[in-house]
Amino acid sequence: MTTTTTTTQRQTTQRQTTQINGATELKQAIQEYTAIMREMKQRFDDDITQSDLATFEPNPICRPLHDFHVRSCAVTHSDFIRKMRQCDELIGAEKNITETLTALEKLRKMMVTNKQQRKTEHKSNRRVAIQIMSFQDPFNTELEPEPITTSSDLMTESTLTLKQMDANAKQHHRTVARNLLVEVNRLFAQLRAQFIVAYQAAVDTIVGKVIHHAEKCRGFNDRTLRLAVIEFCASRWFHANKDAMDQTEYNLSAVKDESITSSISRTTDDVIQIKIHALPESILVGMFQFDEAISNDIITEEAIQAFEWEQQSLWFDRQAAREKHAKYEQEYAKFYEDQAMAAADAASTACTVMGDSDSESYDYVEW
Secondary structure (H helix, E strand, O other): OHHHHHHHHHHHHOOOOOOOOOHHHHHHHHHHHHHHHHHHHHHHHHHHHOOOOOOOOOOOOOOHHHHHHHHHHHHHHHHHHHHHHOOHHHHHHHHHHHHHHHHHHHHHHHHHHHHHHHHHHHHHHHHHHHHHHOOOOOOOOOOOOOOOOOOHHHOOHHHHHHHHHHHHHHHHHHHHHHHHHHHHHHHHHHHHHHHHHHHHHHHHHHHHHHHHHHHHHHHHHHHHHHHHHHHHHHHHHHHHHOOOOOOOOEEEEEEEOHHHHOOOOOOOOOOEEEEEEEOOOOEEEEEEEEOHHHHHHHOOHHHHHHHHHHHHHHHHHHHHHHHHHHHHHHHHHHHHHHHHHHHHHHHHHHHHHHHHHHHHHHHHHHO
């Protein structure tokens, strides 16, 4: 983000004190600022889509509820980025820059047209003056123009009038060109001092918000993974130590106790409760608080290793399902492509047959 700001400031400073003096300089300036705008947008996209901010596929969690939570978090972050890309500040600043560059391009074309009209009128007046002074038909353009004779005996009233018209036209076009340059430099000053700065400020603000939101999402995912580990290990511990005569199926869930956590300092760890539900009705039959007294019994090296094996197995299963789905999409696309090509060939053949039939009917009528 700092690199983007520094680069943009360095590029825009090159024309901070430069005045546009013609259509050629204006064209170069428009190209420069168009390239600057394109680079700013590309850097913005790179900052947003870098690895630590992008909407990446979250690692699967072998506990369904917590896996759903991390996936929902990824969707929320993706939606947050989409909304930030469409925020009013960014779109408004980009629109101002685009409209200003479009207006400058129109002014450049007006400057070029004004210069061409001036040259055309000057050549036309000069040709007419030469023909009058040479006593030639003013509409005869086949003769080569000759230098205007400055001798006083050839200065007729017509030539003086043409010279005055040419001078007036020249002054008029100079006035138009000067007014166009004033408007051009005004727009460029506004572009440099207001619109570019506003766009860069909007980009910096959005990138900062995305970074902050990504940090919150990573923190949420870390807490969710911790809950999943505790839930998995507690479930193994509970089923290993329950009464062997109890045939009831139980489901354990690790949740954060909001009522207790909200009343203590934020610097302390979350208070976690283990809830026990009897299946299939999912009736709550008991709960206990996860604390240091039982953590050593529940969180064991063997349980952690089993959790990692479950995670790895789930990852391979989803990777295989993803590859299968991608292969299915390719085959599906190829099937419809072949169908479309077959339909096009059939239509082409039908048109050819109809054309031959029309030719035969025409020959028959003629005969």
